Amino acid sequence: MPEPRRADARRNIERILAAALELYGSRPGVSMSDVAKAAGVGRVTLYAHFPSRADLGAAVAERAVAETVAALSGLGLDALPADEAVAAMLRGQWRIFERNEYLRGNIVADVEPERLRAGHDPLMEYLTALLARGRAEGVFRGDLPTGWLITAFYHLVHAAADEQRAGRLTPAEAVEALVATVLSVLRNSAVGQRD
Amino acid sequence: MPEPRRADARRNIERILAAALELYGSRPGVSMSDVAKAAGVGRVTLYAHFPSRADLGAAVAERAVAETVAALSGLGLDALPADEAVAAMLRGQWRIFERNEYLRGNIVADVEPERLRAGHDPLMEYLTALLARGRAEGVFRGDLPTGWLITAFYHLVHAAADEQRAGRLTPAEAVEALVATVLSVLRNSAVGQRD
Structure with a gap:
């Protein structure tokens, strides 16, 4: 049977x-x-x-990435200018990003960094497309490699989650500091800034 | 005896x-x-x-921080505007920051995050003073908490070191991407940007 x-x-x-x-x-x-x-x-x-813990960790990371991408796709970000889409993504998904931060803490010591990075490919592709759209719209900068901007984005998400977890920022402060900081990194400084 | x-x-x-x-x-x-x-x-x-590994790790971190602060003090950054001082710090100290990244990898699993953070106090104080000067000069933003900006600064340093270690950026690319990104985060967007 x-x-x-x-x-x-x-x-x-x-x-x-x-x-x-x-x-x-x-x-x-x-x-x-x-x-x-x-x-x-x-x-x-x-x-x-x-x-092994590495196999479970990699599978959990893959599942979390799939859920995150599915939730992002439901936010209707395509209708917004790219910078507003990034802000809406961070505000709308902060609870998921937070959860993913705890996940990361449980997984990061078990799974090789490059394997963990590969598991994030669908999310990387989503962000890469959003950054490319922002460049095409003239809203995002073109002077730094996209891969670097995505890495910087993730590290800033980690930073905000750490600050919140340590009680140095409230959830609302953490997400707003993150939005302001990420937009400062991504925006084309030659263009007038909307906020 | x-x-x-x-x-x-x-x-x-x-x-x-x-x-x-x-x-x-x-x-x-x-x-x-x-x-x-x-x-x-x-x-x-x-x-x-x-x-324990934690005791050795904490002592090594403290020593590394002391050496980093001593090296920074030798760069004559006080004579520069705050944004140029940050750029000169990153360019001049990149090799030390890189070394500290490897240190961090060896230490981070052994030492509690808050103990590790406390060991960085002298470096935090140095950066806090530099950020305060930049605000007073009107070059750096005043809309986000200093603690957050310093956290963001460190996470971006980690990001650049990771990208370099993984071979996705050369050392020169890593430090220049880092300088551009950190200055975007710190600068007061209301002021004209010099670089």
């Missing part, structure tokens, strides 16, 4: 990923046992599907 | 810190045994002075 067994496996993988996403996104220091328990599967089943 | 023994201890601590700074700054994955060997001391001596 291979069919039901495959369906069981798919269901277990789903349960594990959903539990890991929830746990990794809510607190630091989550163990593989915590994930197995929350998913309602045994450790043997967990390790059968994800032989 | 307590005097010679104290002198020995001081010499051993010096040797350990010098070796750890050199090793931690040059490659990832340095072990306590690597440090003991490079310092020419036994593991017992190493652990007598630094009971």
Whole structure:
């Protein structure tokens, strides 16, 4: 009976990923046992599907990226000028970015940086397209490589999440400081600034 | 004979810190045994002075910060307008910032973030004073908290070092992208931009 067994496996993988996403996104220091328990599967089943923390971490990151891109696509950013789209993205997705920051803390020591980076490709592509549109509209700068601007964007998101987590900025302050800072980085300084 | 023994201890601590700074700054994955060997001391001596990786890491970070501040003080930045001072700091100290990035990779998992942050106080104070001067000169923005701007500054330094280490930017490209980006973040957009 291979069919039901495959369906069981798919269901277990789903349960594990959903539990890991929830746990990794809510607190630091989550163990593989915590994930197995929350998913309602045994450790043997967990390790059968994800032989190492690196494998689980990479799969969770991939899932989080897919959810983030899906949520972004629902914001209707295409209708906005590129700089307003970036601001709306940060304001609208801040809770998801925050969750992803906790995820990152749980995953970053387990997964090689380049593998983690590759898992972010769909989000990178989304941002790359948005930056290209902003350049074409003359709103964003053209003097720095797109790859660098995206890296700077991510590091500033991490910075704002860190400041909020440490209690040095409230969530509202963190996201507004982030919006102002990211727009300063992206905008073409030759063009009048709208805010 | 307590005097010679104290002198020995001081010499051993010096040797350990010098070796750890050199090793931690040059490659990832340095072990306590690597440090003991490079310092020419036994593991017992190493652990007598630094009971844990966290203690050694915190001491190395403190030493690196002190060296960085001393080097910065030698650059004569006080004579420059604040924005030019920031650019000169980044260009002049890029090799030190780079080394500190490797250090960070070796230390960050061992030392609690808040302890590591506290170790950076002298550098934070230096940057805080420079930012305050830039605000007083009307060159730097006044609409965002200084603490946030300093955090953003550090995260952008990490970003540039990461990009360089991954081979996505040459050292020259990394530092120039960093200078342009940091100045975009710090500058008062109401003022004409010089560079």
